[in-house]
Amino acid sequence: MKQNAYYLFFSNLSNPLRISIISMLRRKPSSVSELAKKLNVEQSKLSHALSNLKRCRIVASVMKGKKRIYSLNKKTILPILDIIEKHSKVYCKNKCEFCKSIQNKESK
Numbered sequence: 729m730k731q732n733a734y735y736l737f738f739s740n741l742s743n744p745l746r747i748s749i750i751s752m753l754r755r756k757p758s759s760v761s762e763l764a765k766k767l768n769v770e771q772s773k774l775s776h777a778l779s780n781l782k783r784c785r786i787v788a789s790v791m792k793g794k795k796r797i798y799s800l801n802k803k804t805i806l807p808i809l810d811i812i813e814k815h816s817k818v819y820c821k822n823k824c825e826f827c828k829s830i831q832n833k834e835s836k
Contacts, residue, residue, distance in 0.1 A: 757797050
């Protein structure tokens with residue numbers, strides 16, 4: 729059972745669009761239209777990615793007027809992202825060829 733949960737969770741985090749959404753939502757909660765504009769992605773594609781993230785409770789949404797505002801799960805996802813950043817700074821930053829290649833791709 730745990731392996732299935734790990735797979736579902738990490739497969740959500742392995743998708744480039746979903747990672748972009750998570751990065752944007754980490755800065756501030758946003759609507760689909762705001763995310764679409766910032767990420768230069770069609771709203772339908774974003775909505776599909778958000779529904780996957782919402783299904784796993786990585787993001788949550790609330791209605792504000794006619795807009796649905798998405799935000800990250802503050803209880804679990806934000807602490808996980810903090811741990812990943814700490815891990816990366818200590819163990820990954822340019823310490824192996826794989827990390828260097830990822831860093832180079834991100835800087836382009």
